[in-house]
Amino acid sequence: SQKIEQNSEALNIQEGKTATLTCNYTNYSPAYLQWYRQDPGRGPVFLLLIRENEKEKRKERLKVTFDTTLKQSLFHITASQPADSATYLCALASEGSQGNLIFGKGTKLSVKP
Amino acid sequence: GAGVSQSPSNKVTEKGKDVELRCDPISGHTALYWYRQSLGQGLEFLIYFQGNSAPDKSGLPSDRFSAERTGGSVSTLTIQRTQQEDSAVYLCASKFGALSDSYTFGSGTRLTVV
Numbered sequence: 746s747q748k749i750e751q752n753s754e755a756l757n758i759q760e761g762k763t764a765t766l767t768c769n770y771t772n773y774s775p776a777y778l779q780w781y782r783q784d785p786g787r788g789p790v791f792l793l794l795i796r797e798n799e800k801e802k803r804k805e806r807l808k809v810t811f812d813t814t815l816k817q818s819l820f821h822i823t824a825s826q827p828a829d830s831a832t833y834l835c836a837l838a839s840e841g842s843q844g845n846l847i848f849g850k851g852t853k854l855s856v857k858p
Numbered sequence: 859g860a861g862v863s864q865s866p867s868n869k870v871t872e873k874g875k876d877v878e879l880r881c882d883p884i885s886g887h888t889a890l891y892w893y894r895q896s897l898g899q900g901l902e903f904l905i906y907f908q909g910n911s912a913p914d915k916s917g918l919p920s921d922r923f924s925a926e927r928t929g930g931s932v933s934t935l936t937i938q939r940t941q942q943e944d945s946a947v948y949l950c951a952s953k954f955g956a957l958s959d960s961y962t963f964g965s966g967t968r969l970t971v972v
Contacts, residue, residue, distance in 0.1 A: 749900075777958050788862070788949050788963025789901075796958070834901070843908065844889070844957035850900035 747772040751835060751849040758825055759857055766820040766852045768835035775837040778811055778818050779846065783832045789848075792833075793820075825856045860884075864950050864964035871940055871971055879935040879967045883952030890927055891961065892935050896946040904948075907933065908955065940971045 752767040768778070777796045781789035795802045795811045795818065802809045808821040822829050832853045836846040863882040871877050883890050892904040903917040907927040918924070922940075927933040937944055947968050951961035 779960060781961075786965070788951070788965050789961070790963070791960035794958060794960060838957070843906075843914075844953075844959065845891070845903065845906055845914070846961065847903070848893075848901040850898075 747847070749773075749835065749837065749847055749849040751833075751852045753852045754850070755853045755855065757855045757857065760826060762825055764822040764825050764829070764854055764856070766833050766835075766854065768818040768820070768849055770816050770837060773816075773837060773839050773847075775813075775839055776842075778809075778835060778837045780807075780809055780818075780820050781834040781836060781848075783834060783851065789834055822854075825854075827856045827858050830854055830856050862950055862952055862962050862964035864948075864967050866967060867965065868968045869970070871969070873942060873971055874939055876936065876938045877940055877969065879937075879948050879950075879969070881933045881935070881950030881952075881964060883931065883933070883950070884962055885931075886954070887952035887962070888930070888955040889953045889959075890933050891951045892925055892933070893949045893951065894946045895949055895966070901949065904935070937969075940969075942971045945969055945971045 748771045750769045779794045780792045783789040793809045795809045806823045810819045832851040834851040836848045865880045888909045890907040893901040905925045906914040922938045925935045947966040949966045951963045953959040
């Protein structure tokens, strides 16, 4: 069966460190993968998109990698800050899916001062 | 409007009652999605509208759930004869029609069935 797994339900790190979140998938051939941030009581907000033919994408302190051989995406936040505390969701769309996203359950990141 | 608007933000209803949840997408966005998010769970796809095409209803959990989108804009999700297991946050998202476009979500409607 098709699965998207975000390996950690929760991740606690110290301010200034790099947070690394993992998204693994099985039985999908994703055309692209997206990462979203969700704060309590709010809807998810788009952060980054990476396509199947791209290895890495960066945006300010954020970096996403995509390894279609390992079937894995890694999401990094460098120089983390308490304001980065939120739940991060990965989502993917398969070819032929008309761009409909399937979401992982998310990883709750807490950055301690 | 500037974002996706959902109403009401909170709804408490008695078991067995019908509820209607509203979503007002971003103007010009042709695709509209409904998802459900239960405590500690991921986003569960419910239904998808694209332009004038027939909606993809494959995620609706039972025939008590229905949705419509009038004039290619506002959408209403209706739950008939609500059950306690329907309690969740219902999220609406819209996007332009291109495949890889990102979703813009509303803040959701928190439904509590008592």
